[in-house]
Amino acid sequence: MSVFGDAETVSLSVGEVFDLAVRVLTGAGLSLDHAQAVARALTAGERDECASHGLYRLPGCVMTIKSGKMSVDAEPVIEDVSPALVRADAGYAYSLLAFERAAPLLVEKAKKVGVAALVINNCFHFSALWPEIEHLTQQGVAALAMTPSHSWVAPAGGKRGLLGTNPLAFGWPRPGPNPYVFDFATSAIARGDMSLHDIAGKPIPEGWGVDSEGQPTTSARAALDGAMLTFGGHKGSALSTMIELMAGPLIGDLTSRESMAFDDGAKAAPMHGELILAFNPDLMGGANPQANADRAEALFAAFADQGARLPSQRRFEARECSLKHGVRVPKVLFDQIEALGY
């Protein structure tokens, strides 16, 4: 271990990350069931070296808990709406326990009828979508998840925030421990990255944002005063709008703009809905499931043949390493978490 590493990081096992998160979250007032669900998500992020969805989020979770807007102990209410539809009302608590409680019924329905939807309503949401997608692929179903956020992103041709950073995640079950999985924001860049450029006085690339007149800008400050943009121009903007509609009005829940209005400056996590679709290849694919699985594996092999990597490979490599050797948390973050006093 380098001197730099020794001085600047704290080594923790993956189990210790989980215990730390549970201690802080329950200390801040979250019920044990909710705390464990949130801690599982934070631990997965830290383990996979997705620092922005790891322990880094813990102080923000405490802020959300303390905002008074969120329920710290609501039991998710699961409704079996139809052979293809499950609804989980999170009761203004975090989304993660609602997902965990409803996922078995979602999988059962998808296995039985081919495609099924899980609607999560009234949930505070801050977590990456890939842990949920991976959980579903482990049950043998393909899955697609989406959620709005806060309205920081302008539509193509616009100049003001209207769309969320609206992540989309998809997974496909594979033999072996790791599925095909991606999880990306439909904004061109994370909002935090924009702020870091502003603080450092660094220009941003074209395509990240527009100024308050809707003109392209390379000034992070001007873009923060104007709006962020989606990735991929008008196509990314259309996709982000689809997510607003499908994980908003379609499921009886808030758009990103409504979620931001609900927050009203409290800087809690966005509160809205989430949509998760599950697909059973064994039923949708007809007579020969093995041929279909092989067909997918041939596609993945062709990526490797031409030197292209599948999404999430870096994460899977980090995971393997973390499970063996533990993780190294920046000392400044660790100290900040300890200073919360829980």
Place this chain on the structure above:
Amino acid sequence: MSVFGDAETVSLSVGEVFDLAVRVLTGAGLSLDHAQAVARALTAGERDECASHGLYRLPGCVMTIKSGKMSVDAEPVIEDVSPALVRADAGYAYSLLAFERAAPLLVEKAKKVGVAALVINNCFHFSALWPEIEHLTQQGVAALAMTPSHSWVAPAGGKRGLLGTNPLAFGWPRPGPNPYVFDFATSAIARGDMSLHDIAGKPIPEGWGVDSEGQPTTSARAALDGAMLTFGGHKGSALSTMIELMAGPLIGDLTSRESMAFDDGAKAAPMHGELILAFNPDLMGGANPQANADRAEALFAAFADQGARLPSQRRFEARECSLKHGVRVPKVLFDQIEALGY
């Protein structure tokens, strides 16, 4: 009407476009039911001034019919698989009749259980997806459709064609005649546009393609010898891969690479599957459908408020004009169609 316009175009009513298409398609050997389904799609494209999906496609349709690979009269076989799943086996004919025959059952299922899927297998596919999406939104459901194509597009970090141009289309029902609808290829640009640049000796923008070494290129020739790229970098590449999986192995049908191998140089339309999902907002949205519809309309109004246009507006304007005044078909295309001799 300008002299240029008089000299270079032929004026037809929308009904005449349909009749012309039916005459040529049946003349080339397609059964009347299939010819009318294909003609409806071509007429919609011509009417909406989507020239690339209008009568322009008719000579290619004739080439596909004459290739001997396609069935000219297969009756689609509709299977009611589950409360949420319909399968339509197109029997190696065009996809469009299979869609028309299966759509009512898809809508019925979505209305009843909230979300439903239509799998179309073994179909030759050349058409835009938005006519199908618009048909579904007219029945009050939201819809998402996707299909592979031929493997002209390299994944992010790759250098050879593997993915298709893989279009994605989505629609949301609205009050009034026109839904929210988009339909885009996940390739950075249409393959035809790349060829036009090559013929004209014009450089292509960065991001359209890579050369055969996988290096970015502004030479259309080098990109045609190498591969096209997806829109939106690694995110677009991931989305395109999702479409390969969902409209390929998930539904027991070919990937873009397999479809290209099936074609084996015949230059017929791609033959593979198509996946269409339908969502019932009245069931998925919970207790207050009108509030959800209003919430979507408020989102659309906020586009207009900041000067951003919704997708497909140009198409809807062209439609209104065409229905009143007819369409103007380039004379060179009209002559080419007449020269087919049907």
